[in-house]
Amino acid sequence: MTIRYLLIAILVMALVPTLLLSDESEEEEENPHTAMVDDDFVCLDCHTEVPKEGEKSPTYFLVDAPSENCLGCHDDATHPGSKKHVGKEIKTGLPLDENGKIACFTCHDPHPAGVLEGREVYGAELGERTAEFLRLVTLPALRKEIGGEVELDSAESVYLRKPMNNICSTCHETIQFKEVYTPWYRYSEMFTY
Amino acid sequence: MDRKTILIITAAIFALIGCGAQNKKDDSSGSKSQVPIGVRMNYSHEKHEKVMKKEGFDCYLCHPMNVEFKDEKSAEEMIKASDKAFYPGKETCHFCHFNPEAGNIAPGECSLCHFDMAAITPKNHNFNWMEKHAIFAKSDQESCENCHSPRFCEDCHKRRDLPTIMVHDRNFRFIHGIEARANPRKCGSCHEITFCETCHTKGAYDY
Numbered sequence: 296m297t298i299r300y301l302l303i304a305i306l307v308m309a310l311v312p313t314l315l316l317s318d319e320s321e322e323e324e325e326n327p328h329t330a331m332v333d334d335d336f337v338c339l340d341c342h343t344e345v346p347k348e349g350e351k352s353p354t355y356f357l358v359d360a361p362s363e364n365c366l367g368c369h370d371d372a373t374h375p376g377s378k379k380h381v382g383k384e385i386k387t388g389l390p391l392d393e394n395g396k397i398a399c400f401t402c403h404d405p406h407p408a409g410v411l412e413g414r415e416v417y418g419a420e421l422g423e424r425t426a427e428f429l430r431l432v433t434l435p436a437l438r439k440e441i442g443g444e445v446e447l448d449s450a451e452s453v454y455l456r457k458p459m460n461n462i463c464s465t466c467h468e469t470i471q472f473k474e475v476y477t478p479w480y481r482y483s484e485m486f487t488y
Numbered sequence: 489m490d491r492k493t494i495l496i497i498t499a500a501i502f503a504l505i506g507c508g509a510q511n512k513k514d515d516s517s518g519s520k521s522q523v524p525i526g527v528r529m530n531y532s533h534e535k536h537e538k539v540m541k542k543e544g545f546d547c548y549l550c551h552p553m554n555v556e557f558k559d560e561k562s563a564e565e566m567i568k569a570s571d572k573a574f575y576p577g578k579e580t581c582h583f584c585h586f587n588p589e590a591g592n593i594a595p596g597e598c599s600l601c602h603f604d605m606a607a608i609t610p611k612n613h614n615f616n617w618m619e620k621h622a623i624f625a626k627s628d629q630e631s632c633e634n635c636h637s638p639r640f641c642e643d644c645h646k647r648r649d650l651p652t653i654m655v656h657d658r659n660f661r662f663i664h665g666i667e668a669r670a671n672p673r674k675c676g677s678c679h680e681i682t683f684c685e686t687c688h689t690k691g692a693y694d695y
Contacts, residue, residue, distance in 0.1 A: 443559030
């Protein structure tokens with residue numbers, strides 16, 4: 296009888312750590328972008344080594360090919376516009392991959408503020424008017440066309456290299472206007488091909 | 489070399505130069521020889537930038553990049569959905585250019601963007617539509633108003649200076665009484681009773 300109880304006790308003791316471990320694995324992994332502020336080892340999630348002060352490499356010491364590095368966790372298909380940008384050859388002051396092509400990090404900085412000295416990053420919150428229009432007009436139309444739930448991403452912990460309102464114009468042609476102001480509603484008269 | 493041969497050679501040279509010029513895409517004036525046909529190709533960022541800024545809008549109004557699809561989708565479907573989200577649908581353009589409910593705040597001519605009007609013309613607007621449109625218009629007026637303003641109807645139905653007869657014969661004013669007595673309902677399908685009363689309650693026909 297005593298042996299039976301002893302066996303049950305051993306079995307329970309052996310199972311408890313296993314159950315605890317399985318609970319831990321189900322827990323959501325910590326966001327490495329925010330974690331890197333306090334933990335230097337997180338750098339090695341993406342980099343093969345931590346670059347020294349002033350040291351530069353065409354591959355940025357990344358574990359994978361530049362954009363592939365991000366795609367381990369992020370899905371580019373879910374990011375509207377990414378397919379239209381990534382891989383395009385362009386001349387810009389923003390960082391490009393080793394072949395001079397647009398990568399995820401051309402617009403996005405994976406490092407939040409405080410990780411790299413002197414590096415400034417910007418949030419990706421939409422302007423009030425734009426967000427309102429998207430909620431009222433664009434999203435209902437997309438839901439109808441695509442089907443299912445479509446929402447605006449809160450864009451929390453998205454870091455841009457430039458402010459939202461001028462990151463596009465860094466590469467896209469800046470439009471020069473004539474000195475004379477023409478009321479916009481008369482543009483139809485000016486419509487020339 | 490005789491005169492005839494010289495003439496033939498000169499004509500041939502001019503013809504060759506002419507053909508060459510025709511094949512050029514751009515001429516010296518800088519005008520484009522190729523006319524864009526797609527709606528997206530007609531869009532001018534230059535013409536919109538100022539008003540967009542004035543209204544407090546930015547690039548992401550038309551090209552939202554932070555749209556999130558909550559439902560599970562295949563990779564192919566997701567790419568398609570992202571592409572749809574990244575380029576504006578007609579609702580975005582029509583909000584300013586064609587808004588029957590709130591009114592247009594931007595030029596509303598369909599041909600401004602839609603060069604191929606046949607592509608957006610309803611399928612029933614085909615042969616003999618002029619004669620049969622009344623049935624559709626009476627049964628579903630809202631459907632007409634999706635594209636046409638009431639002025640579009642009035643332009644034909646209330647005009648009397650057209651060389652062609654659009655609704656009534658040109659002498660209908662003198663003979664309408666016969667039809668009106670035979671079938672008053674017929675008048676009522678287009679005219680309100682006040683239309684008749686305007687003339688008839690005066691006690692005389694004030695021509």
